[in-house]
Amino acid sequence: MVKIKVVVCIKQVPGTTDIHIDPQTNTLVREGVENIINPFDNYALEEGVRLKEKSEEISQTVALTMGPPQAEQILKDALSVGMDEAVLLSDREFAGADTWATAVTLAAAVKKIGDAGLVIFGKQTLDGDTGQVGPEFAQRMHMPFIGYVSKICKLDRKSIQAERLMEHGYEIIEAQLPAAISVVKDINEPRVPSLRGKMKAKKMEIPVWDRHHIGLDAEQVGLSGSFTQVVKVFTPQSKHEVMMLEGSTAEQVEKLFGKLKQLNVVQGA
Amino acid sequence: MDIKVFKDKCTGCKLCQKVCFYDAVDIKDKMAYINENCILCGACIEVCKFDAIEIKEQAPDMDFTDHRGIMVYLETHDGRVLDSGFELLSEANKLKKDLDTPLYALVVGNICQDEAKKAFRYGADWVYAAMHAVFENHFDDIYSKVLVKTIKKVKPDIFLGAATPFGRTLIPKVAAILKTGLTADCTGLAIDSQSKLLKQTRPTFGGNVLATIVCKKTRPQMATVRPHVMEKIEIDAPKQGQFKEIKIQPGHYGTQYKMTGTDKKQEESINLSDYEVIVAGGRGLGEGKNFSMLKELSEVLGAGLGASRAAVDSGWISYPHQVGQTGKTVNPKIYIACGISGAIQHLAGMQTSDIIVAINKDAAAPIFKVANYGIVGDVFEVVPKLIERIKSGKPLIE
Structure with a gap:
């Protein structure tokens, strides 16, 4: 049996969620916002690098992203923290992709990369917040999927055992490889790139694949390949004014108690 | 690309670039170019003073008249239906008035009949229940099988589930099997009065921006909804609807997973x-x-x-x-x-x-x-x- 590759799927996002519309000009305020690696994906990258460091079973780690040509930067960042290879999926026809079209595109690329035993995602992205691409990707690849992984207990060429964080506590689940997982922040502490890592990343050429490289039809990618469509984007109305409860501590607490009583949370005089 | 900038109209004023949430507009030589980041949300079209940007409409919508009704998936845990499912049923009960369609509850778990029938109290006209020990562990492959089977049989127009950790793993899998659109973690649902499409509103950018999403091309229209956003409303005098038990042959419900341990001793x-x-x-x-x-x-x-x-x-x-x-x-x-x-x-x-x-x-x-x-x-x-x-x-x- 051949050694496995670990593929980590990452996304470039605006470096803040503090994005809002200026009510006067109706324009977007995003001054000084840089594009960064989706913060959740740093845990996915770190886990990929650690798995390779620990295990003889892994031949290579590959960082994969879909995005505009500028997204090359986050792949450089991924290489600088220790990923072996990187691939950029970039094509104007990928534009407008929903989670399904994204999953289809990533799946085609992972197939082309070949020998992927484990595919790691961050739990969700900072901008889209959906967390849907991982499970949809896994289904497209007919792989098992373990979401919200907080610890990889065991990984060999055949199987993975991982601890996942569910609503009511932790569960330890085992699945056969190839498999896909999404990881939460608890899993590790991402490293800072070393100077040597940065130098190495700078020199490396990153291949750019378009739709034709991964053998997809125009109807399968971008908006054409998407089932859902955004029809409106807007900022929520700020709902209220805060009511400050003033006075001495005793008076403040008394007022708060009154409010909690109105809300039926507490009882008493 | 289905978005177009008219060269003769564009002045390169950059207004579209400023309103774009997705950094999808490049300005070169006093002309706007839409790049790969574009999700076709139309914010640039609204702001353009020169009518210089256009999104071309897709092919005419398909005929989905054989799909009717709203189906709500009720998640269970330790033999009980989770409240998030009842909240969704209550919300769907409001939505169905705009559509004049039946409301189906789909309860899956290692539960008893009385527990599944609670769905009637929150407005379900039909309750489909898959009650079996094979559902003791929350494995997405086992659950997806019964969800897909029921959806294919009942053909609902809309399918809703709670955005719990398990729901956010299971429901994308179901959507991918059915090859239909899914909107994650919605906080608002409404029916468009003209098109009758489900308008699914969800927070993005950590809640600082809201996006409304529709699914025109495929059925059912699927959404996961954030728990506790919708209100659970028990009906005063629920009518007894139809109860259908889904027969489970355990042999058909194999799994790729193995549960090797749980840790519920947490606080x-x-x-x-x-x-x-x-x-x-x-x-x-x-x-x-x-x-x-x-x-x-x-x-x-x-x-x-x-x-x-x-x-x-x-x-x-x-x-x-x-x-x-x-x-x-x-x-x-x-x-x-x-x-x-x-x-x-x-x-x-x-x-x-x-x-x-x-x-x-x-x-x-x-x-x-x-x-x-x-x-x-x-x-x-x-x-x-x-x-x-x-x-x-x-x-x-x-």
């Missing part, structure tokens, strides 16, 4: 979304042992115990308690933030709570911007007094 207050009230602490608590004070407050209030990232990263409390972008998203009726400054990442996880109470010594803390009631004060004075007040039931001042 009780771990499942934050179970609680209508959450008490949460942050950096202002100073050190880990001070969380015992908040624990006491949470106990007298019957509340869950949450924390900011700062508190978790300092090792004062375990990660499952973390609320915010890298932790959990919660929507309790009341969220009491103690010594939490309200970093944008924290607000992303709790700002849709019905009522927010903030206790912080810094009057300028951003938490007060989202709070309904604010107390500027020392948490070490306010919280013990509040505990005392609740326990004694007697006013602190005459």
Whole structure:
């Protein structure tokens, strides 16, 4: 049996969620916002690098992203923290992709990369917040999927055992490889790139694949390949004014108690 | 690309670039170019003063008249239907009035019939129940099989499920098998009066931007909905609808997974979304042992115990308690933030709570911007007094 590759799927996002519309000009305020690696994906990258460091079973780690040509930067960042290879999926026809079209595109690329035993995602992205691409990707690849992984207990060429964080506590689940997982922040502490890592990343050429490289039809990618469509984007109305409860501590607490009583949370005089 | 900029009309004024949420407009030689980031949301078209941008409509919509009704998936745990499912049924019961269609509940789990029939109390016309020990473990392959089978048979127009950790794993899998559109973690649902499409509104950018999404091309239109956003409404005199038991032959429900262990011995207050009230602490608590004070407050209030990232990263409390972008998203009726400054990442996880109470010594803390009631004060004075007040039931001042 051949050694496995670990593929980590990452996304470039605006470096803040503090994005809002200026009510006067109706324009977007995003001054000084840089594009960064989706913060959740740093845990996915770190886990990929650690798995390779620990295990003889892994031949290579590959960082994969879909995005505009500028997204090359986050792949450089991924290489600088220790990923072996990187691939950029970039094509104007990928534009407008929903989670399904994204999953289809990533799946085609992972197939082309070949020998992927484990595919790691961050739990969700900072901008889209959906967390849907991982499970949809896994289904497209007919792989098992373990979401919200907080610890990889065991990984060999055949199987993975991982601890996942569910609503009511932790569960330890085992699945056969190839498999896909999404990881939460608890899993590790991402490293800072070393100077040597940065130098190495700078020199490396990153291949750019378009739709034709991964053998997809125009109807399968971008908006054409998407089932859902955004029809409106807007900022929520700020709902209220805060009511400050003033006075001495005793008076403040008394007022708060009154409010909690109105809300039926507490009882008493 | 289905978006086009007319060269003769575009002046390169950059207005479209400014309104674009996705950094999808490049300006070169006084002309706008749309790049790969574009999701065709149309914000640029609305703002353009020169009608220089156009999105070409897709091919005519397909005929979906054979799909009728709304189906709600009810998740179960330890033999009980989760409240998030009843909330969704209540919301679907409102939506169905705009569509004049039946409401189906689909209950899956290792549960009894009486538990499944509770769905009638929240407006279900039909209850489909898959009740079997094979559903004891929450494995997405086993569950997806029964969901897909039922959806294919009943052909609902709309399918809804709660955005719990399991729901957010299972439902994307089901959508991918059915090859239909799915919108994640919605906070608002409505029926478009003309097209009758389900308008699915969800927060993005950590809740600072809302997006409304539709699914025109495929059926069912699927969405996961954030727990506790919708209100659970029990019907006064529920009519007894149709109850259908889905026969389960265990041999057909094989799995790729193996459960090798669970750890449920965690502290009780771990499942934050179970609680209508959450008490949460942050950096202002100073050190880990001070969380015992908040624990006491949470106990007298019957509340869950949450924390900011700062508190978790300092090792004062375990990660499952973390609320915010890298932790959990919660929507309790009341969220009491103690010594939490309200970093944008924290607000992303709790700002849709019905009522927010903030206790912080810094009057300028951003938490007060989202709070309904604010107390500027020392948490070490306010919280013990509040505990005392609740326990004694007697006013602190005459």
